[in-house]
Amino acid sequence: MVSKKPRIVIIGAGMAGLTAANKLYTTTGFKDMFELCVVEGGRRIGGRINTSEFGGDRIEMGATWIHGIGGSPIHQIAREIHALESEQPWECMDGCSEEPTTIAEGGFELNPSIVQPVTTLFKNLMDYAQGKMIEDSEGSEGFDYSNLAAKAFKICTNNGGQEKLSVGSFLRQGLNAYWVSKKDQGELKGYGNWSRRLLEEAIFGIHENIERTYTSAGNLLTLDYSAESEYRMFPGEEITIAKGYLNIIESLASVLPPGLVKLGGKVTRIEWQPEGHGSSDKQNGHTARPVKLQFNDGSNMLADHVIVTVSLGVLKAGIREDSGMFNPPLPPFKSEAISRLGYGVVNKLFLQVECHDLSKFPFLQMVFHHPDSEFRHKKIPWWMRRTANLCPIYSNSSVLLSWFAGQEALELESLQDEQIIDGVSATLSSFLSQPYKQVNSNSHELCNGNGKSVENIHGNEVKVTKILRSRWGTDPLFLGSYSYVAVGSSGDDLDKMAEPLPKQSSAASPPPLQILFAGEATHRTHYSTTHGAYLSGLREANRLLQHYHCVGV
Secondary structure: OOOOOOEEEEEOOOHHHHHHHHHHHHOOOHHHHOEEEEEEOOOOOOOOOOEEEEOOEEEEOOOOEEOOOOOOHHHHHHHHOOOOOOOOOEOOOOOOOOOOEEEEOOOEEEOHHHHHHHHHHHHHHHHHHOOOOOOOOEOOOOOEHHHHHHHHHHHHHHHHOHHHOEHHHHHHHHHHHHHHHOOOOOOOOOOOOOOHHHHHHHHHHHHHHHHHHHHOOOOHHHEEOHHHHOOOOOOOOOEEOOOOOHHHHHHHHOOOOOOOEEEOOOEEEEEOOOOOOOOOOEEOOEEOOOEEEEEOOOOEEEEOEEEEOOOHHHHHHHOOOOOOOEEOOOOHHHHHHHHHOEEEOEEEEEEEEEEOOHHHOOOEEEEOOOOOOOOOOOOOOHHHOOOOEEEEOOOOOOEEEEEEEOHHHHHHHHOOHHHHHHHHHHHHHHHHOOEOOEEEOOOOEEEOOOOOEHHHHOOOOEEEEEEEEOOOOOOOOOOOOEEEOEEOEOHHHHHHHHOOEOOOOOOOOOOOOOEEEOOHHHOOOOOOOHHHHHHHHHHHHHHHHHHOOOOOO
């Protein structure tokens, strides 16, 4: 009797799943030895990669950047398929070279001499946390930033121990050390209702909010400090993909035959056998396949091996007692790692605007009053106060972009378009439509400049006509954006995420592989990235190939 080919089912047609499928299917001899299927709960491939168009420009609703081109497999694919050039304008086509215009609530443009020291402080604190050398330790005002960072770290660890230290607490301690070290604590005379300290704290808050979108940690107090030095980026510039990130996905999927990827089949239950299965377990004369998948339409599928590439958010929901996604439940080492790791929400808001002169619209960096301040602009909604920037997606584009993380990202998903337009318009009014004065840190006085209004200088009035926002937090196929190492977890938990089930042992005959795990949240040094997802897909494909003594690279 001819034995059945081992069946491999990949759950999820995002970067990790399609990378694994591509590797398996293109390996010499695989098609004769195995049966492969990719099941995807949604109606499209790509997962958290979703290229779209808005206002005539190509945009990314999800993954946006190639984080470093030196040695990046994503950059290599993009170059090979000629996706890095396009005649159609695309998001961040000119990078982020433009210097931001920093304006404080009320319409005052800040002189770089005020903004730059705080910006330099923040950058050096993050470099210290990430284990990088601080090259320019002496700031423009004579501060030794390396020493400030070391002092902040020492104070934090003396108070609570390094294993409990968060990035947020370290950064705030660094800001306090900066204030203590300053020789001049003078106020900014006549600058509305701002004191120098409040202004510097609000500028520092801009960079904290940017870091929240980088990491997806809604609160930096939940972001583990010790893991920062383990995270790795590829060297070189960070770029966007001219023809869209989806081109990478389509390239990976192009080798797969029609019908191999099945859309619209959401897996609701994964039944597996923790003790493995023996040859005595027969079904129709064959050894039974050990894994059973149940789908939302009531259908079932049996498999010898399943590669699970769903998001960490879906796994977190899947280990709840009322979910029963895994039967029997995942072993404690796996479920506890899933629980401890962080997984946040980051959303992008695109706005199409009408503006008298788009070439004069600034790369706007917004300094907000504290939400509880009596001097805050009452019409600016709370969810706008924790975004940092509002800027064209490239020079002269009529599409503006702003990033949101945490609770305000979720709030953005629940609002009506009209509410968002009203909130953004109120913010623009406060920052761009009032006569401005430039603050000069050397004199601590307000410089009136040439007396023109921001409206005249920056080509306003600005009218928001249409919006488009992502909704990763409430999408049941993702339930968030990407992972981070939370306080209480560690890089070890990322390694545990990658371990297959049943748990492998050093015995001469370890239990056969049933459930394998891939995705950005399973890579210890490249989590939260598309290249981390790609590398994890290769890893699990090679694990199976090696399991069957095939050639894996």
